[in-house]
Amino acid sequence: MTLNTVDALVQLSFRIQRLLGDVGAGHDMSIVQMRLLGILRDRTVGMLELGQYLGLDKSSMTGLVTRAEKRGLVARAPSPHDGRAVLVSLxxxxxxxxEAGTAEVGRRIDALIAGLTAEERAAITDLAARIVHS
Structure with missing residues (x-):
């Protein structure tokens, strides 16, 4: 079956979301929790900025971070630059x-694109990066 651009991108998004959901479920985490950890993997971020990345309002963001904190996955600290702000880190x-989740997602995506040539992998990487950064 041939898909048009919209259908192909939407179907690809569904496959990736399902993959992320499966990996998250294996670690008793939702996709949003996986996204939270992914954002924090290489930085410390303020609650407001986290909410913007995840598209969550303040109360939803607080609940998400509180649950992750109770599991021992994240820690909160006051911002040294703004006494009202809270920073979140892993x-x-x-x-x-x-790290384990990232490696597992990487293995599953590698399996998903195993049938592509090296050139096709490079092209899809370049195109996806251009779309993400547009």
């Missing part, structure tokens, strides 16, 4: 889980 346990 704990060592959160870092290990993030």
């Amino acid at each position: 704990t060592p346990l959160g870092q290990r889980l993030t």
Whole structure:
């Protein structure tokens, strides 16, 4: 079956979301929790900025971070630059889980695109990056 651009991108998005959901479920995490850890994997971020990345309002963001904090995955600290702001970072346990999840997602995506040539992989990477950064 030939798909048009919209259908192809939407169907690809569904496949990736299902893949992320499966990996998250294996670690008792939702896709949003996986996204939270992914954002924090290489940085410390303020609650407001996290909410913007994830498209969540303040109360939803607070609940998400509180649940992750109770699991020992993230820690909150006051911002040294703004007494009202709170910064969120991964704990060592959160870092290990993030690394394991990232590796598993990578293996599954590699399997998903295994039938592509090296040139096709390079092209899809370039095109996806251009779309993401547009």
